[in-house]
Amino acid sequence: MLSRVANAVYWMNRYIERAENVARFVDVNLNLTLDLPEGHADQWEPLVITAGDSLVFKKRFGPATKENVIHFLTFDSVNPNSILSCLRQARENGRSVREIISSEMWQQVNRSYLYLQDAIASGTAIQSPHEFFARVKMDCHLFTGIMDATMSHGEAWHFGRMGRLLERADKTSRLLDVKYFMLLPRPTDVGSAVDDLHWQAVLKSASALEMYRKDRRRRITPWDVADFLILDRQFPRSIRYCVTKAEESLQVIGGKPGRAFHNKAEKRLGRLRSELDYIDLKDVFQKGFHEFLDGIQTEINYVGDGIHDTFFAAITVDETAPVSGGPQ
Secondary structure, three states, X not given: OXXXXXXXXXXXXXXXXXXXXXXXXXXXXXXXXXXXXXXXXXXXXXXXXXXXXXXXXXXXXXXOOHHXXXXXXXXXXXXXXXHHXXXXXXXXXXXXXXXXXXXXXXXXXXXXXXXXXXXXXXXXXXHOHHHHHHHHHHHHHHHHHHHHHHOOOXXXXXXXXXXXXXXXXXXXXXXXXHHHHOOOOOHHHOOOHHHHHXXXXXXXXXXXXXXXXXXXXXXXXXXXXXXXXXXXXXXXXXXXXXXXHHHHHHHHHHOOOOOOOOOHHHHHHHHHHHHHHHOOHHHHHHHOHHHHHHHHHHHHHHHHHHHHHHHHOOOOHHHHOOOOOOOX
């Protein structure tokens, strides 16, 4: 399989997953501001901090208000991680491998981008933000479903699935980190109704509230939320589930299933999966929840670098030419 094809399919899926997650972050925060009791200020800066773009944002926009954070994360063509930029880059990657993906996949990613452009130009994205973000999320879900239903589950599909799962694991760790940066007005508010609203927002951001309630059947607690979103073996957005399934795809691509590693990517991903298999949440909270999540994000980036070095860095000059909107 050509490196440029693997690279384009991998990043097309990462960008679509990233766009969906950003849409969910912003939409949940919009709803949270409606639910908070009077006297509790909106908190938009945590979204920028956890996206990893805080310095760039402050330099360009200054204070984190609702309007400029939504603009930065959604419509800003300069921000490479905005929904607009992600869908544009996904579309360009899809265009470069149209001979590999199904026509339905191309039509969906193209349709999503054109809708986004139209919603921005007509102002409907601002006038009806909840409908707009719901459409973006549904479009991304549709792409994932269409890909699973219409593309052969060979190497290219596994590269796409691996990209989607690694992006999802990274974003789950970041949305858990949002709570770390959300300040409660008083220390006594820990465990209060406001604190519960914050943790509910974290679960909603991962589309996990209903599954959490079915699984835990008790009051929302920080411990249980962390356990569910980090270590659950069955929930498709938990970090452990994503890493485990990404490792399965990586081993299929390598053609040598099993616990041994045969390249840099398999070694790094296997080590991260093993760490999650044996981790103790007591140690996590004792050492620092934020520091642990920061470490997970670093390790996922390290895995991404390993995948790039193993599979994409060997791209020849001729192969790179048709690929645009490539990895970052």
